[in-house]
Amino acid sequence: MRVLASAPAKIILFGEHSVVYGKPAIAAAIDLRTYVWAEFNDRGAIKIEAKDIRVPGLTVSFSEDEIYFESDYGKAAEVLSYVRQAIELVREEADANGKGITVSITSQIPVGAGLGSSAAVAVATIGAVSKLLGLELSNEEIGKLGHKVELLVQGASSGIDPTVSAIGGFIHYEKGNFEHLPFMELPIVVGYTGSSGSTKELVAMVRRTYEEMPEVIEPVLIAMGKIVEKAREVITSDLDDEIRFAQLGRLMNINHGLLDAIGVSTKKLSELVYAARVAGAIGAKITGAGGGGCMYALAPENQSEVATAITIAGGTPMITRISREGLRIEEVLS
Numbered sequence: 001m002r003v004l005a006s007a008p009a010k011i012i013l014f015g016e017h018s019v020v021y022g023k024p025a026i027a028a029a030i031d032l033r034t035y036v037w038a039e040f041n042d043r044g045a046i047k048i049e050a051k052d053i054r055v056p057g058l059t060v061s062f063s064e065d066e067i068y069f070e071s072d073y074g075k076a077a078e079v080l081s082y083v084r085q086a087i088e089l090v091r092e093e094a095d096a097n098g099k100g101i102t103v104s105i106t107s108q109i110p111v112g113a114g115l116g117s118s119a120a121v122a123v124a125t126i127g128a129v130s131k132l133l134g135l136e137l138s139n140e141e142i143g144k145l146g147h148k149v150e151l152l153v154q155g156a157s158s159g160i161d162p163t164v165s166a167i168g169g170f171i172h173y174e175k176g177n178f179e180h181l182p183f184m185e186l187p188i189v190v191g192y193t194g195s196s197g198s199t200k201e202l203v204a205m206v207r208r209t210y211e212e213m214p215e216v217i218e219p220v221l222i223a224m225g226k227i228v229e230k231a232r233e234v235i236t237s238d239l240d241d242e243i244r245f246a247q248l249g250r251l252m253n254i255n256h257g258l259l260d261a262i263g264v265s266t267k268k269l270s271e272l273v274y275a276a277r278v279a280g281a282i283g284a285k286i287t288g289a290g291g292g293g294c295m296y297a298l299a300p301e302n303q304s305e306v307a308t309a310i311t312i313a314g315g316t317p318m319i320t321r322i323s324r325e326g327l328r329i330e331e332v333l334s
């Protein structure tokens, strides 16, 4: 038996980082996906084929007619730890410890770019392996297991990414609980800096600053939570789109300033944010953990001008759509 599952990337519209401290956040699944095939092997081992992940620490030596590869096994194993933990967790859940499972991954999601590649790979792996082992899990339950995987690998995780990747759509999330917001097409442009940031390291960096000066950082996190509540009010209001977008844009700009204040922006991210605003975006901010990765801009009237401005500033624009669907079982072959 072989099973193919897929799970989407996401953008966090408001509230990254503060969501780790129990504040609310708003996120949407987007139409980039990670695909995972799962099947049994008879070696009793976990085998992972990750086709589009770069392994750090690879050395290649060329001599007359031979090529030698050496890799840093520790780092390679670490890079694959979301997938490994996902498989181990499902095997345990299904009472199938020691069962040989091979997974093969292909992904459309840039890694370490703030678009939730870690959650998508964990959720798609849990989806494929649980189906293979005959476990009946709802997408919501799979989101919760995905949260466990992120906690095990990163040490800290709010759970918003695996939740939205598993259930899809547009959500408001707070302390493990989510609520779907009314579906709306968002006229946004995502701008990718081309560099990556590690969520584990960025979350730990914010934690260190918080512990050093809680009296300074706590009010910033509270303000981020207030931005989310205001944004939810605006999104669910019956104001005209023009007023709604203008208010959301202002809230995005404030949220970006606060993310910059806690140290998760980079020169390149802020350059893309300002380039988008100068080109007419009504709001622009980092999305995800930062430290590289992506920003997004709200541009109801001039998406293509904003995309061009992002390119001129050295970024890669992506025009994405919200994905209503979360985790999907694509194929089951006997």
Ligand SMILES: Nc1ncnc2c1ncn2[C@@H]1O[C@H](COP(=O)(O)OP(=O)(O)O)[C@@H](O)[C@H]1O
Residues within 6 Å of the ligand: 034, 050, 051, 052, 053, 078, 079, 080, 081, 082, 083, 105, 106, 107, 110, 111, 112, 113, 114, 115, 116, 117, 118, 119, 121, 197, 198, 199, 200, 288, 289
């Ligand atoms: N296609 C993939 N195959 C295997 N592991 C992946 C894949 N995509 C992402 N990952 C894992 O997720 C990590 C990146 O997660 P993270 O730092 O949270 O950034 P983000 O979730 O924003 O992309 C990678 O270092 C790797 O461990």
Ligand SMILES: C[C@@](O)(CCOP(=O)(O)O)CC(=O)O
Residues within 6 Å of the ligand: 012, 015, 016, 017, 018, 019, 020, 113, 114, 115, 116, 117, 118, 156, 157, 158, 159, 160, 161, 199, 203, 287, 288, 289, 290
């Ligand atoms: C920074 C954070 O709020 C979002 C991280 O998202 P990503 O891994 O950068 O896609 C962490 C979390 O919510 O667990």
Ligand SMILES: [Mg+2]
Residues within 6 Å of the ligand: 116, 117, 118, 119, 161, 199
């Ligand atoms: Mg992640």
